[in-house]
Amino acid sequence: MDSNRRKFLKLAGLGAIAGVAAPSAFNSLLKGEAIASSGGHAESAGHGGHAAAAPTGKQYGLVIDVKQFADTPGLGEHCIRACHSLHNVPDFGNKKDEIKWIWIEKYENAFPEHSNYKRNADLHKMPIVTLCNHCSKPPCVRACPTKATFKNKDGIVMMDFHRCIGCRFCMAACPYGARSFNWRDPRGKNEIGKPFISRINPDFPTRTRGVVEKCNFCSERLAKGLQPACVEAAGGAMIFGDLNDPGSEINKVLSEKFTIQRKPSLGTNPSLFYIL
Amino acid sequence: MPMYDMNKILPGLIIFAGLMTFPIWYNSGNAGAVPKPEKPTNAKECVRPTDYMRTSHMVLLNEYRDAVVRDGERGAIKDAGGVEYDEKSLMLGCMKCHVSAKKFCDECHTYAAVKPYCWECHIQPKETN
Numbered sequence: 001m002d003s004n005r006r007k008f009l010k011l012a013g014l015g016a017i018a019g020v021a022a023p024s025a026f027n028s029l030l031k032g033e034a035i036a037s038s039g040g041h042a043e044s045a046g047h048g049g050h051a052a053a054a055p056t057g058k059q060y061g062l063v064i065d066v067k068q069f070a071d072t073p074g075l076g077e078h079c080i081r082a083c084h085s086l087h088n089v090p091d092f093g094n095k096k097d098e099i100k101w102i103w104i105e106k107y108e109n110a111f112p113e114h115s116n117y118k119r120n121a122d123l124h125k126m127p128i129v130t131l132c133n134h135c136s137k138p139p140c141v142r143a144c145p146t147k148a149t150f151k152n153k154d155g156i157v158m159m160d161f162h163r164c165i166g167c168r169f170c171m172a173a174c175p176y177g178a179r180s181f182n183w184r185d186p187r188g189k190n191e192i193g194k195p196f197i198s199r200i201n202p203d204f205p206t207r208t209r210g211v212v213e214k215c216n217f218c219s220e221r222l223a224k225g226l227q228p229a230c231v232e233a234a235g236g237a238m239i240f241g242d243l244n245d246p247g248s249e250i251n252k253v254l255s256e257k258f259t260i261q262r263k264p265s266l267g268t269n270p271s272l273f274y275i276l
Numbered sequence: 277m278p279m280y281d282m283n284k285i286l287p288g289l290i291i292f293a294g295l296m297t298f299p300i301w302y303n304s305g306n307a308g309a310v311p312k313p314e315k316p317t318n319a320k321e322c323v324r325p326t327d328y329m330r331t332s333h334m335v336l337l338n339e340y341r342d343a344v345v346r347d348g349e350r351g352a353i354k355d356a357g358g359v360e361y362d363e364k365s366l367m368l369g370c371m372k373c374h375v376s377a378k379k380f381c382d383e384c385h386t387y388a389a390v391k392p393y394c395w396e397c398h399i400q401p402k403e404t405n
Contacts, residue, residue: 152348160345161397203368205397223350 059136059155060217061243061271062228063253068237069127075237076104076129082233083131083215088206090186090196099180101215102131102230110262110274123276129238131230132157132178132215133262133270143173149212155244155271156217166210175266179214182207243271311387314379323369334392340364366394371401378403 069076083089083102090099108116110128138157140149148163149170171179186206189195197206204220207213218228226232231240241250259273322329324336343349344364351364363369374380377400385391 150346152346154348158345162341162345200399202399202401205367205399208396219348220350223348 057153057155057244059243059271060134060222061155061241061250061273062131062231063239063250063257063259063273063275064129065237065239065275066126066128067275068234069129070122070125072237075234076127079129079230079233079238080104082229083218085199086201086218086229087204087216088186088197088201089213090182090184090206091198092184092196093190097183099182099186099213101213102129104128105130111260113263113265114260126276128274129230129234130176130178130262130272132217133176133268133272134215134217135268135270137267137269139173139175139266139268140170140179143169145169152219154217154219154222155242156219157214158216158219159213161205161207161211161213164211166212168212170212175263175268176270179212181212182209185209309387311383313381313383314374314376316373316375319373322373337366337370337394340366340369366398367401375401376403377401 080102084091084100087101089101092098105128107123107126107128110130116124134155134157136151136155138149138151141151141157144150145167146163146165148160148165150158150160152158166181168181171181184196185208186196200206218226218230221228227240231238239250239253241248243250243254245251254273257275259275261270261273264270324332329336340351343351349364351369363372371377377395381392
């Protein structure tokens with residue numbers, strides 16, 4: 001009897017030690033990885049080498065020239081309209097239910113890692129146009145239990161709406177707030193009878209209540225050899241291209257200009273670069 | 277052997293037989309109304325043999341869906357003036373020939389009592405007349 005109890009306590013003790021030790025060992029492993037990949041964007045500009053997608057594949061990315069957006073009032077909004085009307089993104093008229101594929105962020109919210117102490121006041125007024133970062137190490141993809149969100153052959157973080165079960169793990173995982181949940185029926189109307197999608201584009205499906213959505217880098221336009229709608233609307237303030245193609249225009253710009261990424265230290269390897 | 281109450285038993289039997297077979301003759305009129313999905317006017321043939329389409333169009337739609345969404349293969353894309361037939365798309369493929377979901381898809385689906393949820397997101401072509 002007694003020896004049985006001893007055995008039991010020993011085993012329980014071992015179990016507890018394993019339980020405490022394993023996660024911390026795991027954590028330090030994770031940290032090691034994060035540090036290794038937090039070399040920031042100087043290294044990420046080269047990209048690909050340690051990407052989640054096949055390094056031989058493409059990784060589409062974007063350079064956003066913030067100054068041009070600041071100098072041209074309404075340009076950001078113009079890009080948003082181009083995207084949202086094309087993709088039937090509903091406007092529920094309130095922040096809580098908001099669905100956004102591309103939006104304008106305040107400088108201090110977009111780049112919280114950069115010190116705001118004694119910063120040039122103009123910087124805080126800069127409209128930071130932002131969208132899904134199509135990270136080469138996307139945490140949302142890891143979080144998705146159904147593989148509804150995945151990295152496609154062009155390096156685009158895609159949503160397969162047919163598989164989305166609306167669990168919102170991906171929203172919790174995304175550090176950029178690039179994902180929105182449909183709390184309401186996007187085909188519905190508000191109290192005064194105004195439809196949430198003012199004019200439906202018959203060439204692109206809407207979504208339903210209960211699915212998560214986000215930017216698809218206009219994969220339907222890329223297939224036709226067109227640029228993403230926001231890039232077309234931005235008229236030069238955005239440069240789109242394959243970060244894994246050494247000869248691409250975007251790589252040329254990245255090698256010449258000083259750019260920053262959003263929250264690079266998280267190790268997600270964002271594919272969006274900002275000229276400030 | 278004397279028959280008791282024949283005048284009651286016989287009508288009773290007839291009513292009983294009628295009630296038992298009610299489902300059969302009640303539906304006989306409807307079962308005859310085979311669905312007649314509208315034929316496209318702009319094409320003679322479907323993207324696959326008609327027999328295959330009749331039984332397996334949902335399989336083909338799933339293949340299209342996975343090819344487009346997961347593998348990024350949208351198939352041929354319409355060029356400037358030419359008619360493009362095999363775009364892997366429900367709205368931009370199938371419905372360019374089958375111009376009415378009501379007179380085509382629903383015609384069969386109502387009969388077969390299936391209600392695909394695709395149209396909650398995919399957009400049906402505008403119904404003319």
